[in-house]
Amino acid sequence: MNEQQLITRLRSKGYKVTPQRIAICQLILSSKDHPSAEQIYQEVKKTYPAISLATVYITLDLLKKLGLVQELGFSDQSSRYDPNNSPHINVICPRCGKIYDYEAPNVKKLWYRIIAETGLKPLRQRLDLYTLCNKCSQENPTP
Amino acid sequence: MNEQQLITRLRSKGYKVTPQRIAICQLILSSKDHPSAEQIYQEVKKTYPAISLATVYITLDLLKKLGLVQELGFSDQSSRYDPNNSPHINVICPRCGKIYDYEAPNVKKLWYRIIAETGLKPLRQRLDLYTLCNKCSQENPTP
DNA sequence: TTTCTTGCAAACACTTTGCATGCGG
DNA sequence: CCGCATGCAAAGTGTTTGCAAGAAA
Numbered sequence: 226m227n228e229q230q231l232i233t234r235l236r237s238k239g240y241k242v243t244p245q246r247i248a249i250c251q252l253i254l255s256s257k258d259h260p261s262a263e264q265i266y267q268e269v270k271k272t273y274p275a276i277s278l279a280t281v282y283i284t285l286d287l288l289k290k291l292g293l294v295q296e297l298g299f300s301d302q303s304s305r306y307d308p309n310n311s312p313h314i315n316v317i318c319p320r321c322g323k324i325y326d327y328e329a330p331n332v333k334k335l336w337y338r339i340i341a342e343t344g345l346k347p348l349r350q351r352l353d354l355y356t357l358c359n360k361c362s363q364e365n366p367t368p
Numbered sequence: 369m370n371e372q373q374l375i376t377r378l379r380s381k382g383y384k385v386t387p388q389r390i391a392i393c394q395l396i397l398s399s400k401d402h403p404s405a406e407q408i409y410q411e412v413k414k415t416y417p418a419i420s421l422a423t424v425y426i427t428l429d430l431l432k433k434l435g436l437v438q439e440l441g442f443s444d445q446s447s448r449y450d451p452n453n454s455p456h457i458n459v460i461c462p463r464c465g466k467i468y469d470y471e472a473p474n475v476k477k478l479w480y481r482i483i484a485e486t487g488l489k490p491l492r493q494r495l496d497l498y499t500l501c502n503k504c505s506q507e508n509p510t511p
Numbered sequence: 512t513t514t515c516t517t518g519c520a521a522a523c524a525c526t527t528t529g530c531a532t533g534c535g536g
Numbered sequence: 537c538c539g540c541a542t543g544c545a546a547a548g549t550g551t552t553t554g555c556a557a558g559a560a561a
Contacts, residue, residue, distance in 0.1 A: 241515055241560050277518045300439035300447055327486050335482045342474050351496040356488045384535055384540060420543045
C-alpha cells in the first residue's frame with residue numbers, strides 16, 4: 226500500500242490525514258519485525274521529536290479498525306503489531322522476543338485444509354511457533 | 369493428571385504442597401474454557417475465601433514452569449490459561465471472548481506437516497482462530 | 512468554522528513485588 | 537526449625553482517557 230492509497234483509505238473513513246499518522250502508518254505497514262508500540266514510538270520520534278506515545282496507540286487502533294494490522298498480545302503484557310493479514314506463521318524466539326514471518330504457499334494451503342476440517346468460517350487467525358533463534362540457541366543451551 | 373501425580377510433580381521440583389495450590393492446579397488443569405486469573409480467583413475463593421490473587425498468579429507461574437499450562441496473552445491486556453499442551457486450535461469469539469479447543473487427529477496431522485515445511489523445531493505453538501460463536505452471530509450480525 | 516487530532520498528564524487494568532506471618536517438610 | 541508460601545498492600549508496566557491548544561477539511 227502506497228502513501229496515496231493510505232490517504233484515500235483514511236479519508237474514506239472520515240479520519241484526518243496528519244503527518245504524524247502518515248509516519249506511523251508507513252512505519253508499521255512496511256515493517257517486517259512486528260514492532261511494539263514503544264519501538265514504533267522511538268522510531269517515529271526521530272522524525273517527530275514531540276510526538277506522544279498516546280498518538281501512536283490511537284493510530285494503531287485506527288489501523289486495527291481499518292483491518293490493516295493485527296495486534297498480537299503476549300503474556301508479558303506487551304503487544305506487537307503485524308501488518309500481514311494473510312495466513313502465515315509468526316516464528317517467535319521465547320528468549321529474545323524476536324519475531325519473523327514464515328510465509329509459504331504450502332503453509333497457506335495446509336492451513337486452509339485445517340480450516341476446512343473444522344468447518345468454521347474464520348474472521349482471522351494467528352499462528353505462533355516458538356523456537357529459539359540462531360543467536361539465542363548458540364548462546365546458552367539451557368539458561 | 370490426578371492429585372497424586374500433581375503432588376509428586378510439585379515435590380520433585382522442590383515446590384511445597386499447600387491446599388491452595390492443589391485447589392488452583394486442579395481447577396486449571398481440569399478446565400476446558402481457558403480461564404483468566406480473575407476467573408480462577410473467583411472460583412477458588414468459594415473454597416478458600418481468604419485466598420489472594422497474588423497466590424493465583426504465583427501458582428500460575430509455577431504451572432508454566434512445570435510446562436503444565438500455556439499462558440495465552442491477548443490484546444485486551446488479559447491472559448487466559450490453557451492446560452492443553454498438544455497442538456490444537458483455540459477457537460475464539462472476538463465478541464464475547466469465549467474460547468474452546470478444537471482438537472482432532474487430522475488437525476494435528478496437518479499441523480505437523482506445516483511444521484515439517486518450515487524445517488523448524490518448535491518448543492510449543494499457539495493456533496488461534498477467530499470466529500463468532502453461535503450466540504453472538506445470532507444477536508447482532510454487525511454491531 | 513467546525514471537528515478531529517495532538518501532546519501531556521492523570522487514570523486504568525492487570526500483574527508483580529516486599530514484607531510480616533504462618534505452614535509444610 | 538528452616539525456608540518457602542500466603543495475604544495484603546504498594547509498586548510496576550503497558551495502555552487508555554480527559555483536556556486544552558492546534559491543525560485539517
